[in-house]
């Protein structure tokens with residue numbers, strides 16, 4: 001079906017020696033805008049780390065500082081314990097051993113694909129540069145397009161030329177800024193998987209910026225969730241999805257029903273059930289965050305009484321809206337099959353308590 005299947009397994013651009021990358025209390029801003037408010041982070045050699053967060057949270061700024069395109073106003077950046085940016089040090093991008101891939105691919109339109117890839121290999125004698133560039137193009141499945149120009153390629157193929165250019169010099173660190181967001185959604189999954197295969201094979205340390213939580217979960221060893229220039233949470237995809245540190249993080253990773261209640265006897269008492277509320281004070285207002293797939297419709301008379309108000313078919317799942325006494329907004333449920341469930345009917349609402357996340361109520 002797709003045109004790229006298997007390009008990840010052809011040839012090799014050789015492996016890199018991965019570097020560790022550390023940020024120490026990095027602060028940066030633009031005029032009155034504080035883009036980074038003190039970021040400390042260590043990326044392990046060979047790790048694939050995704051910087052995730054909403055628009056404007058500082059992801060690109062952190063990547064630009066890692067690459068040396070931007071110099072931080074305060075704090076330090078270290079590659080393998082060597083300071084590359086700090087109060088009295090600044091190593092320029094070309095001397096950091098870093099490969100870059102941008103959202104818009106940033107290919108030179110007047111150069112062939114081969115010449116684009118050779119651009120990053122100027123330090124090598126021409127014949128060696130051409131050999132390395134051809135190897136990198138073959139690694140991304142574009143050996144036959146070496147002498148074509150970028151505009152003759154599809155968006156996905158151009159992204160692969162950009163990837164070949166980034167990996168050809170065997171960087172120890174690969175930085176990618178929203179590398180797939182310019183691609184249509186059908187191609188994006190295939191290109192992402194193949195790119196990940198190339199990244200793993202080159203063994204470079206990788207930082208990928210994305211605003212898409214699913215993309216981060218598919219790619220990352222660890223995700224750094226950023227919010228307003230700070231790190232909100234760091235962890236594996238499983239950590240962030242299953243144990244989000246706060247309600248905003250839970251909201252960022254999936255749709256949640258937010259059911260308010262009050263803590264009594266160590267449990268949160270809500271109109272849809274009682275849920276463990278460890279660490280929350282007696283009498284404190286709190287919120288149960290319940291994912292739509294944790295709400296199961298049952299026959300009327302079982303569990304919590306509710307009434308089905310709408311049912312929407314989405315292909316693999318159906319989305320239900322259920323009103324429950326004591327709640328203003330209807331609950332959203334996501335079920336595989338809603339056979340026999342008709343809007344207007346009374347039903348029972350079964351909440352999978354072990355999947356419910358309880359947080360202190362956000363400040364009003």
Ligand SMILES: Nc1ncnc2c1ncn2[C@@H]1O[C@H](COP(=O)(O)OP(=O)(O)OP(=O)(O)O)[C@@H](O)[C@H]1O
Pocket residue numbers: 030033034035053054055056057058059060061062211
């Ligand atoms: N060159 C600049 N001049 C002024 N403000 C800037 C500049 N670059 C970024 N900013 C501001 O700094 C903040 C962080 O921007 P940054 O691009 O790092 O965020 P981001 O998370 O990458 O967002 P996006 O996903 O939209 O690219 C934002 O408020 C942005 O408007």
